[in-house]
Amino acid sequence: AKIVHLSAIGADLNAASTYHRSKAEGERGLLRLAPNSTVLRPSIVFGPGDGFFDRFARMAIIAPALPLIAGGNTKFQPVFVGDVAESIIYCLSNSQSDGQIYELGGPSIYSFKELLVYMLSVIDKKRALISVPMFAMRLPAAMASILPNPPITSDQLRMLETDNIVNENMLDITSFGIIPQPIEAHVPNYLSCYRQGGVFAS
Numbered sequence: 001a002k003i004v005h006l007s008a009i010g011a012d013l014n015a016a017s018t019y020h021r022s023k024a025e026g027e028r029g030l031l032r033l034a035p036n037s038t039v040l041r042p043s044i045v046f047g048p049g050d051g052f053f054d055r056f057a058r059m060a061i062i063a064p065a066l067p068l069i070a071g072g073n074t075k076f077q078p079v080f081v082g083d084v085a086e087s088i089i090y091c092l093s094n095s096q097s098d099g100q101i102y103e104l105g106g107p108s109i110y111s112f113k114e115l116l117v118y119m120l121s122v123i124d125k126k127r128a129l130i131s132v133p134m135f136a137m138r139l140p141a142a143m144a145s146i147l148p149n150p151p152i153t154s155d156q157l158r159m160l161e162t163d164n165i166v167n168e169n170m171l172d173i174t175s176f177g178i179i180p181q182p183i184e185a186h187v188p189n190y191l192s193c194y195r196q197g198g199v200f201a202s
Contacts, residue, residue, distance in 0.1 A: 002098075003037040004091045005030050006084075009077075009103050009164050011041055017158040027101070036098040038091040040084070043105045043164050046183060047081030048190040053119050053183075057194045060120060065128035069137055069152075072113030072129065075163040077105030080181040083173060090176040097175075104173045105166040106180045112160075115183075122187055123194040134161070 011023035027039050044052050059066060084104060091097040110118070113129060120127055134157065141157050144150040166172050173180050193199040 002092055003030065003034050004088045005037055005039050006088075007039050007041045007101075009041045009043050009105070009166065010159065010162060016161065017155050019155050019159060031099065036095075038097040038099070039101040040087055040091070041101065041103045041170075042079050042084050043077040043103075043166065044079070045081050045084055046078045046187060050081070052078070052115070053122075053187050053191060056116060056119055057123050057191050058200070060123065060125050060127050061194060061200055063127065065130050066116055067137075068113050068116070068129050068131045069157070069160055070134045071131045072111055072116065074112045074160045075109050075165050076112065076115060077109050077165040078115070078183055079104045079106045079173070080183075080186060083178055083180050086178055087173055087176050090178070094176075100171060102172060102175060103166040103170040104180075107182050109165050118183065119187070119191070122191050124196060125194075 005027065007023045007027050008020070010017075010020045011027055012020055013024045013028070015021050015024065023041075030037050031039070044050075046053055048054070056066065083106075087102070087104060091102075116129060137152065137157055138154065141150075141152045141154045145153045145155075
């Protein structure tokens with residue numbers, strides 16, 4: 001009766017990255033076939049076992065330094081997985097969301113560097129943050145793309161050239177009456193395993 005589709009901020013038929021173009025194609029195809037569907041475009045989603053804070057905390061345990069691609073200036077607006085789930089539930093039960101596209105972000109905007117600095121402070125680790133120019137990453141990323149689970153791909157590099165934040169002209173998570181939760185409310189809890197005495201601490 002109703003489909004809520006999880007897409008991504010940056011979805012655009014003319015985007016530089018294949019990922020964002022494919023997201024836009026998916027949105028267009030769905031809304032053509034099921035016009036009453038709702039599209040949700042989250043920024044990076046955080047929560048236990050996520051692909052950002054948890055992933056980089058694991059890297060920080062074994063690596064003496066972390067890379068800041070393009071200086072770490074790309075901006076993100078992390079949104080809590082619970083808020084995304086609550087948004088989905090709202091859209092399934094409220095017809096005013098039919099046919100609409102929403103962008104979901106948390107209460108604050110951070111640069112990639114700021115997020116890594118915060119993650120390191122949470123797990124109480126000191127690691128060098130080394131700025132790596134975009135051009136210097138292109139060949140390694142192209143070579144890594146052939147691996148089964150590459151640490152970085154050429155397409156991800158293209159995505160890092162664009163900020164991942166909610167467009168001020170788009171409907172957002174506040175349309176659902178949701179007050180988005182900050183990273184400080186959850187990240188310290190699920191990264192505790194990487195602090196001294198934790199399961200994965202070294």
